[in-house]
Amino acid sequence: MRIFLIGFLILALSSCVDIWDDITLHADGTGTYKYTVNMSASKVKINSILALDSVDGKRIPKIPEIREKIEYYRNKLQEKEGISNVRVESDFDNFIFKIIVDFESVSDLQSGIREIIKEEIKEKNDPALNENWLTWDGKTLTRIVPNFQSVIQKMKAEDQEKLKKGKYTCVSRFDKPIAKCDNPQAKISPSKVAGLIESTTYSVGTNPSILKSTFVISN
Amino acid sequence: MKIKILIPITLLGAISWGQKSEDIIPKDAVTVFSLNNISILQKVSMDELVSYDFMTELQSELFDGSTQGKTLKDAGIDFNQKMNIFYGKNPEFEISGFTFGITDKEKLFTVFDDFDRKESLVAGTEYYNNYFNHLMIQGNLGLLIRVDTDQDKLTEITDSIWTSRGLELPWYEDEYFDEEPMGEYDEEEFTDDDPTLNEDGDEVEEIIEEEVDETPIAVDETNDLFKNYYELRDSIESEYSRKRLELITEELFAKKLNLKAQDTRLAAQLTHPSDGIFYLDNSRNFKNTNSLFYLQAMFPDLYRDLNELYTGNVMLGDIVLNQKSIDLKVEANYGDGLGSIYEELNSAKFDKNVLKYIPNNNTGFFTYKIDLKKGYEKAYEVIMPILSEEKNARISANVLTIELLNDFINTDEVFNTYKGSMFGTFNGIKRVKTKRVEFFYDEETFEYGEKEIEAEEDMPVFTLGFTTGRPDVPNKILKHMSRITSQFKNMGDYWVYEEAILNSVPLYMINKNGLFIFTNDEDLAKNHSNGYGAEAITGKQVKNAAKSGSIYAYMNLGDMINRLPETILNDHRFDVLASMKGKKGEVEVISSKTTRQKTTYNLTYSFDGTYDNAGKYLLDLVNTAYLVSTTR
Incomplete structure (x- = not known):
C-alpha cells in the first residue's frame, strides 16, 4: 500500500508528469511492456518535498526507502506467472522511473499487475480492478488506460493546471503492419508497425477514453 | 459557636471573592498569555475561539456543537477580568488550560454543557468533569484545565509494573508492526543513534545478538497482551493524572499557591x-x-x-x-x-556594507550583529571555571583540550574570518533556471528518446551574508572545491556551485566588501555583486537597522x-x-x-x-x- 501512497503523493505534489506507455506485441502473443514516468520538470518541488518529514500529516519516505519499495515490487512482479525479465531504472536526479517487463501474453501481464494491486489495497472489490486494460485475440489489440479521475479531482486547481502541461504518450508496436485503428487521434508510423496516441496527462486522467484504441493487424 | 463557624466561612468567602482570575494560574505553568482587555473579545465567536491552536488540548470536548453560534459574551464570562491562557510541561506531566471570571454560571453551562458535576476536590470549590477536561469554579472564578502524565514517564512506569510480573512486553512478537499506516509514526523515533555510555561517559560496545526464529505467540494471545498492557497503561495514566489534578487544585484553592504568588516577575x-x-x-x-x-x-x-x-x-x-x-x-x-x-x-558595531545588498523591493530582511570574539572570551571566562570544577575524567580531558586549543589556535584570526554578524533577505518567488528531461520520439519508428532541455521553476529567493575580515580564507576553500569538482566555478565577480540547491538550482557565492554571501538569486550574483547601489534600501528602515x-x-x-x-x-x-x-x-x-x-x-x-x-x-x-x- 505504501508504494501507492508514495506514488499518489508524488503525483499529487509534483503535478507536471510525462508518461510514456509503450507495448510491443509479437504475433505469438508474447511481448515487452515499458512504462516510463518523467517528473524532471518538477524536480525542485519533489526535492523540497523529500527534504521534509511530512506533508499534510503524511510521512514522506526517504529515497533509500523508495528504492527498497521499488525493488520489492520488482521482485513481486518477477514472481508472477508469465512475466519475466523485469527491469527497473530509477533516476533520482531527474526523477525518471522506467519499468520494462517481458510477458508471455497480455492476459499474464494484466493478471500480474492486477494481483499485486489487489494484494496491496484494501478495496479488493474495486470494479476498476476487474476492467480489462488489454485484450489480444491474435489479430486485434484493444487498449484502455485505468481511470485516475478520483486522484486528479483531489488535487488543487493550481496543480491540475500544471498537469495539463504533462504529456501522456501511448505506443503500440507489432510485428506486422496495422490494418486499421479506430482512434482518430492515433498516428501510424511510416512502416505501419507502430501506432502512437498523444494527449496531456490531465486529459488522460480525467477522460481515459481518449486513449482507448483498437488496432487490427493485417494477416 | 455559630459565630466561630461563621468567621472562617466569611473570611474564606472574602478571600475567594477578592481573588481574580490571574490568582488561579497553576505554578507549574511555564507559558502564560494574559488578555487584559477581554471586552474586545466579545465579538469573537466560541467556534473561532476553540479553533485556535492554544485551545487544541481542550477543544475536542468543547467543540461538539454546544459552542455553535455563540460568542464569549453568551458564555457568561466576566469581561472585567483577565483571561489567562497557560501551558506547562515538565518531566512528570503537562498542563494546559485557561482561567477566567464568571458573571453568569447558568450561561456558562450552556457552552460547557457536557460537563458533569463531581464531588468537590477541595472545600469551597465546585468540580465539573468531561473526559480529560476539568472545570473548577470557586466563587466567580473558573479554571479549565487538562492534566496529562508525561508519556515517557508513563511508559517507564507501565513497563516496570508489567515486567515485574514476569510478563514480556507485547510488541516483541508483533509481526504486524511494520504494517503501521504511513504517517502515524516516525521511524527516526525508533532509531537510537546515541551510543551507550558507561559511568565515565565512555562509549560501550554493544553486543547485538543475532535474531533467532522463535515460536510466535498466537495472534489472539498477542492481542490480549496488547489489550491488557494498554488497559494497565490507561489505568496508571488515569490515576496519575487524577492525583496530579488533586494536588494542583489543592495548591491553587486551599493553599493559594499559584504562579503569580510564586513569581514576582x-x-x-x-x-x-x-x-x-x-x-x-x-x-x-x-x-x-x-x-x-x-x-x-x-x-x-x-x-x-x-x-x-x-x-x-x-x-x-x-x-x-x-x-x-x-x-x-x-x-x-x-x-x-x-x-x-x-x-x-x-x-558588535553595525556593518553598513550589508545595506548595499538589500534591495528596496525586498519582501523581508533581517540584520544580526554579534561580536563572536568577545562572546567567546566571556563564555570562556564564565563557563570554563564551571567545567574545571568537575572531577570527572572525561570532562577534565575536554577542559584540557579546550584550554590547549585556546592557547594554540589564533582565535583572533578565527573570529576575524567569521565575525558572527550576518544578514538575510527574502526577495519573493522568482522563476529560476533548471534543467529537465524531455521525451521525444523518432517520427519513423516512434522509438523513445530523452533530451535535456532548459526549464524554469518557481523558487523562493533568499540571500544570506556573513561579515568577514579575511576574504582570502573562503577564497582558499572555494579554489580547493573548484579543483575537486567541476560543479564549483569561479565566474570572476562571484562563484557558482551548480545544482547545489535541491540537486537542481545553482547557488551563487559573492566574496566582496567584507561580506561572504550565499544566494540563489542569479540577478544579484551577475548584476549586483557590488551591491544594489541606488536600488538598495534607504530611509527609515536603514536608520532603524543601524541603531x-x-x-x-x-x-x-x-x-x-x-x-x-x-x-x-x-x-x-x-x-x-x-x-x-x-x-x-x-x-x-x-x-x-x-x-x-x-x-x-x-x-x-x-x-x-x-x-x-x-x-x-x-x-x-x-x-x-x-x-x-x-x-x-
Missing part, C-alpha cells in the same frame, strides 16, 4: 495596563528538558551550575493594540552569568506569508505560517542594546485601515506566539 507584568501580556520561563524550560536527564544523573554538580547560569532567564511581553498598529514589547531577562555573555556578544541592537527585522507580512511555498516548511513551521495567513501590513522588530540584565525587543505590526475585529487580531497574535513558544 509575572505579578509585576500582570499590573501592566497593556491589552495583553505574556510570560515564558526559559529557565524552567531548561530544567524540564528530558534530554538533560543524563547530565543531571551523571554530573549533578555541573547540572546545578548550568541551572544557575540559566536562572532568571524569563521572557516578559506586552501586547498593545493601537488604531493602526499592534505593538509587542518583549523583554528577555537573564541571570548575571548568561547576561554577561550576551552583553559582550551583542556589543537597533543585536537584531533588526522587517517583513511585508502580506507579501511574505502569502508567497512562501507551504511545501518547504515542516509541520510546526507550517502551523505558525498558517496562523499568520491572510494578514496584511508590515512587521518591524527592533532590539535594544543588550545589558547584563536584559534585551528588549519591540515588534510593531502596522497595517492599512483599521481592524473590524480587534479581538481576533489579538487572538491570532497570541496563537502565533503560542505556536512559537511550544515547539514540540
